[in-house]
Amino acid sequence: MKLEDLRGRLMAVDKKFKEMYEGLERNKIKSIIYDKMGKPVSLKKLSGYEIENITEKRGIVGVDGSINSYGGIYPHYISLIQSMAKSTLPKEEDIILQDVYVPLFEDEDGQAEDELKRRARMSKLELQAASFAMESFSSKVIFMDGSLMHYGIDCPSEWKKFKEKAISTGKIIIGITEEVKTKDIAEILKTELNLNDSILYDREVLFGILNEGEMLEFRRDLKSKKSESGIKSCYVRLSEDPQVAGLDFIEEQYVEALKYADLIYTLTPEKGRGIPLWLDIVDKEVKVTDEMVKSLVESTISREIREMLLNPKRSKRG
């Protein structure tokens, strides 16, 4: 196959990227961030004894969800959704919730709307699992895989109830994102550095700024999209990987929740991609795999229906 053309195009992309970020001097960014936004705090690895202390021997809980689909493109597909809350205490049995989403059963209002509905279903299921975990697990803290932001968007009323429950029961909710998607810091930097016409996100701005085990806490008065929605967050570099992770907290729990930052750091493998291993374990167990979907759907949905509604023509390509 001839790749020359593609290669040339990619080299141009590379060049363009380099020009875009030329103005971003690490040291300058660092000093602006430290000056205007907040100071980095060093986290420490906890000993077994300290871990038992901080968790009061009640273990921790990880919550995650997974979605996978069978079929073609909208609306001819079926999604299988699963969410899970898992405690580290062996006596506390895993909470697993499952749901099926069928766009053909919903009102027909376009693909974009469908996407939102689908996401909402999964967010709800995750919150439900976490909510059950609050009731039945003894842990004081619940780690959610991903940002807390999207719950308020996907399913505002459930999120509101959930938040209130967390505050009243005193269960600390922390969202841990490996992929930071905000641009709050970047926006401030753009003003400072007069880079108004370029597109900047936090992830590239923060790349390599923090040392391993450092957490960037923001000044209280700093305004961001998140703080407006009642969520406080900070950035943290948990492993050797220079990409930062984000921690999201419910505003009311912020101060108390920060106590768990050391624990999060302790539970993250040094060589890993920068999120606690427990969330990885939960992620692995909750995952709805392709084989699972295929074998479940093919053994339960009758063949005619599958052929008529679901099987995409492209799967018949050799």
Added chain:
Amino acid sequence: MQVAGITNQQEVYVVSDKSPFKINQILIIEDESQGNLRGEVVETTSYNKYIPLNINGEMADSKVLQSLRSLGYNVDDNTIYIARVRLIVETEYPVSTGSRVRLPEFHEVKDLFVKSSPDKGLVLGVIKSTEELNETLEDEYRDLQCIFQDGKIYPQTGVPFIFDIRSMQQYPHIGIFGGSGSGKSFGMRVILEELMSLNIPTVVLDPHYEMDFTLSSDGLDEKYRGDFSNKFKCLEIGKHIGVKFTDLSTNDLISLIGAASAGTLTEPMVNVISQIHKPRDTYFTFEERLSLLREAQELGSEKKIQDRLNGAEDEIEKDRYKRMLEIYRQYGSLPSASVNGVHWRLQSLYREGLFTNDIKMIENCLLEGKMAVVQGQIKILNVFATYIINNLYHKRRDYRDGLQRGEAAEFFPPFVLAFDESHNFAPKGYETSAKSIIKEIAQEGRKYGVFLILATQRPTLLDETVTAQLNTKLVFRTVRASDIETIQKETDISPEEAKRLPYLRSGDAFISSAIFGRTIPVRIRMAKSTSNHTENPFDELFEMLNKKDIELYEMIKPHLPVYPDDLLSLLNKLDGNRVRDVDSLIRTLEVLVEKGYIRKNKTIFGEAYETA
């Protein structure tokens, strides 16, 4: 436990999330359509989803896993154990996946493990991976022995391995293979102890002087001991037993004389023996011929002997010179140095008593149902072995053949012949004096009730005809690739088991026996008796040195403290044989200081030696 994955008629995979599998463990597979099937674990693996982990490209390090433990989560609990299980009997169609698997009870697998009762067979050890059967074991098989492992004595847990001695008639001869330190000698010792317990007549060739059974093993409970003092006799060549000279062929004599001395026999010496030795010679007729020839050669010529003959004073002397003349005429041309060499070698054998005894004592042992342990230097033993094996085997054979023909013959019992380093007696590729008789017994022995127990470090070097006749083989740790290959060829040891051979623990063995029809892993039991040879020579040395120091200290103690001025007067009070002069006294004192018996102190009178 259940069957997982793709199965066939011979093999299945079994998984468990509770406990690991043991290699060679027997499992019961409850196949719904084919009933209970039995299988043996031939390979085990374990798998953990999280360690050494690569989930989504994430490497979990040990610190994080440790932290999770502090949170109450044990990653190890997520280990899955997998066993490859080979069915004992092939099934008609593949085993159904998902079949329940469980551990067996003793009665379900008894036929696979036990072929004899403890009082009729040799209790050699415990079959490995049978601990779970201990609970359901029948009383008869319980608590028969102790196991020695990692410096500790353990009671028997599991099924005993009992070698059915009676089946030797059908499947004769035992081979014991293994490198040094593999437990081979102990295996031999255990077999011999069991033979003694059953009063089976046995001859053991023991070049290392280690097969003594008088001492009981240290720390062994009274209950498990055995008193062997009346069941065996150590017979030393020269002292208790010897060769009847008239029975020796010229070749035997050559090997015997060759074995007797340092270095090999030279070609001319061999020539001397073969020319001078006559059939039916006694030691004295042969020795006289040699010494006359020597004397004649010293005289130097026929004429000089003739002169002596003429000057002889009496008939006896005359007769002597006459014979000398005759011998000189016949053999005078043989090189005199070689004649001398043969003569003194022969005399030294005589002085060792080799020709003054016979093997009556061995025969008596066998007739009494005892074990005769034949000891001697390895070179002499090698030659002597041929002689006794031949003799005893033919005695037994003559008796049996006589019975067959209806003749009344003197009873001679069936017996077992055991020896180590057997590749020296029956080597592959070249002939030795012992090889033909060993081969004959290997092939014909069972007809007459004569059985071999052959041990060797190098099965590859053992004659193939002999190896092929060893119907039961105990294989201990073997490192050499060529030997492993031989063992694989000569036994039903599986490739997986062969791979484990270099890593076997001392005292663990695979027993491959035609009696069982499959290979059984066994931990050989603790010997009831011990060889006095097992003391480490260095321990012995250190103990001796210590003893010497203590003695010196005791000698000097009454005279402490010793000032420089006292040395001379002290010297006079001491035993002159041990401390000769002032210098050696000072050296002795310094040694005692170094060892901490006394100490040196500065005083106004100079350095003084004081009690520590």
